[in-house]
Amino acid sequence: MVIYGVALLSGCLIAGLFCGQLLGRLIGVQANVGGVGIAMLLLILVSDRLRKAGRLKPVSQRGIVFWSSIYIPVVVAMAASQNVVSAIEGGPVALLAGALAVGLGFALVPVISRLGGPRASGQAPEDGP
Amino acid sequence: MEVVDLLGGVLARNGLVTAFAFVGLTVWVSYFLSNRLARGRVHGSALAILLGLVLAYVGGVFTGGDHGLADFEVLAGVGLLGGAMLRDLAIVATAFGVDLGELRKAGSGAVVGLLAGVLGSFVVGAAVAWAFGYTDPVSMTTIGAGAATYIVGPVTGTALGAASDVVALSIAAGLVKSMLVMTITPFVAHAIGLDNPRSAMIYGGLMGTTSGVAGGLAATDERLVPYGAMTATFYTGLGCLLGPSLMFVTIRALFG
Numbered sequence: 477m478v479i480y481g482v483a484l485l486s487g488c489l490i491a492g493l494f495c496g497q498l499l500g501r502l503i504g505v506q507a508n509v510g511g512v513g514i515a516m517l518l519l520i521l522v523s524d525r526l527r528k529a530g531r532l533k534p535v536s537q538r539g540i541v542f543w544s545s546i547y548i549p550v551v552v553a554m555a556a557s558q559n560v561v562s563a564i565e566g567g568p569v570a571l572l573a574g575a576l577a578v579g580l581g582f583a584l585v586p587v588i589s590r591l592g593g594p595r596a597s598g599q600a601p602e603d604g605p
Numbered sequence: 606m607e608v609v610d611l612l613g614g615v616l617a618r619n620g621l622v623t624a625f626a627f628v629g630l631t632v633w634v635s636y637f638l639s640n641r642l643a644r645g646r647v648h649g650s651a652l653a654i655l656l657g658l659v660l661a662y663v664g665g666v667f668t669g670g671d672h673g674l675a676d677f678e679v680l681a682g683v684g685l686l687g688g689a690m691l692r693d694l695a696i697v698a699t700a701f702g703v704d705l706g707e708l709r710k711a712g713s714g715a716v717v718g719l720l721a722g723v724l725g726s727f728v729v730g731a732a733v734a735w736a737f738g739y740t741d742p743v744s745m746t747t748i749g750a751g752a753a754t755y756i757v758g759p760v761t762g763t764a765l766g767a768a769s770d771v772v773a774l775s776i777a778a779g780l781v782k783s784m785l786v787m788t789i790t791p792f793v794a795h796a797i798g799l800d801n802p803r804s805a806m807i808y809g810g811l812m813g814t815t816s817g818v819a820g821g822l823a824a825t826d827e828r829l830v831p832y833g834a835m836t837a838t839f840y841t842g843l844g845c846l847l848g849p850s851l852m853f854v855t856i857r858a859l860f861g
Contacts, residue, residue, distance in 0.1 A: 489697050500845075512693050512815075513838035516700035516831065523701055543698035547830065548650045549628045550695045551820045553687030555657030555787070556631070557675035561665030562777055569737045569748065570774050573730040574781025577752040578789065580725050581811040585797040588718045588811070589804045 481532070481539025488519040613679050620682025627680060631656055650824045654787050696819065696838070699831040714803060715836050718810035723844050726753040726813070727852045730778060735860070742857040744771045748778060749856070750848040754814045755779025757844035764849035783817035790821025799825060802832040809833030813840030 489512075496511020523540070526532035616623045635656050636649035661673025670676030675684030685691070730752025731745040739745060747767040751758030751774065758775030761767075767775075790799070798804050799822075809818045809832065818837040822829045 485694065485698055485701075489694055492697070493693070511838075512696055513835055515693075515697045516835050516838070519697055519700050537701075540698050540701045543695050544701055547695040547699055547819070548653065548823050548827075549625075549632055550687060550692050551650075551816060551823065552631055552653045552657040553624060553628050553683045554692055554816055555654045555687070555820070556628075556660045556664070557673045557684040557687045558658065558661050558780060558783075559665060559671045559776070560658050560662040560673060560780070560784075562671070562773060562780075567774065567777075569733060569739070570751070570777030571781050572737075573733040573748055573752040573778040575785060576729045576733060577726040577778075577782050578785045578812070580729055581722060581786075581808075582789075582793055582797055584718070584721055584725070584811050585799060585804060585808045588714055588721060588807050589798055591714060591717060 478535060478539040478542075480536040481541075482543070483539075484522065484526075484532075484536075485519060485540050485543060488522065489515045491515065492518055616679040617681065620680075621685050622682070623679065624682035624686040627683060628686060631660070650820075654820045654824070658784055658787075692816075696815070696834050699819075699834060715806040715810050718807035719813075719836060719840060719843060722811035722813050722840060723753055723847060724852075725811075726782075726844075727848070730775075731852075731856055739771065740860065742853065742861050743767050745860060746848065746853045746856050747771050747775045749852065750844065751775025751778035752782065753779070753844040753848070754841050755783065756841050757848055760845045761848035761853075765853060779814065782812075783814040786812050786814055786817030787820035787824070790817075791824040794825040799829070802829065805829040805832040806836045809836035810840060813837055813844065815841070 492513070492515025493511040495514045499511075519540075523532060523537075527537075632649070632653045635653035639649035639652050657674075664670070664672075664674035664676055664680075668676035672684050674680050675682075675687075727746070727749035730749035733752070734740075734745045734748035739748060743762075743765045744767060746765060747758060747762035748771065750761035755776045756779070758779050759772050762772040762775055794800065797808075799808055805822060808822075812818050812821075812833075815834060815837045818833045819830055822833045
């Protein structure tokens with residue numbers, strides 16, 4: 477049933493957020509430390525197990541796939557409810573700090589991709605949009 | 606205008622449903638523009654996010670509130686749909702079907718990317734703050750934290766007792782970063798080799814803004830979203846941890 481997939485997804489998120497909150501408390505930070513990341517790892521591990529054991533039927537998977545495919549609209553809704561006015565009125569300090577941090581990040585992607593690890597940069601690009 | 610009032614009431618009482626319809630319409634318009642005007646060169650989802658930000662600006666100007674479009678009573682549901690709860694649920698769902706082998710391959714590169722991303726953003730943000738006359742260590746650290754993400758900024762600022770205008774600036778810096786990452790990523794993806802899971806994880810760790818990374822990757826190649834989002838979700842935690850501690854102590858030692 478579809479609800480099984482949604483329930484599995486929700487359970488993973490709750491468990492991950494709980495671990496993140498716990499982790500934050502342990503290090504003394506008022507923040508959720510990696511909760512969503514932990515939840516993603518949980519979902520990958522648990523759903524992989526269940527699928528291999530034949531316990532996660534395609535119908536149940538639809539409950540997870542729906543939320544995955546509604547992701548872009550959720551991001552659009554998030555963008556539409558940000559305080560964009562203050563970002564623009566925040567002055568050149570905010571603009572410059574944000575823009576330079578982005579520039580640095582983009583510049584470092586190929587540098588760090590080349591550092592260590594397997595040579596992944598030689599891969600041919602797939603059928604991207 | 607009783608009919609308009611009636612309609613407004615129905616929309617407001619069914620906020621989340623209204624949001625689904627409204628966002629669906631927004632996405633449809635964006636894909637239409639992408640196909641017709643840009644001939645597909647600008648991905649529809651990138652245009653949709655940009656349109657979302659423009660609408661948020663319009664909402665902010667008209668209502669004077671902090672939540673963009675969601676401050677219109679009839680569109681309050683947009684805030685719920687785009688809020689942390691459903692956003693996290695959708696982010697986690699994108700991990701479904703991820704190949705664990707690819708995750709292990711990222712390994713050290715992802716960790717190096719995370720550290721370089723957090724520390725680099727702090728240094729850049731603090732330097733800009735200093736150049737504009739915010740020379741006290743608390744303000745420099747807070748604006749530096751904002752250059753990390755708009756969540757790390759206020760968390761760090763609150764922990765250090767920064768002035769409220771400085772905290773607002775740090776949020777603005779993080780928002781600018783998020784907006785830029787969302788919209789620029791599809792244009793530079795090819796040049797920086799952002800076409801495989803490993804570089805997506807490094808990119809996620811370097812940029813850190815979960816919304817920006819996920820939005821940018823969605824517009825580049827949807828299959829890369831979970832990889833980038835995964836490292837990006839650890840970034841805010843790392844930033845909140847290092848900001849009020851290591852970064853502040855270092856900046857205070859140098860400029861205090």
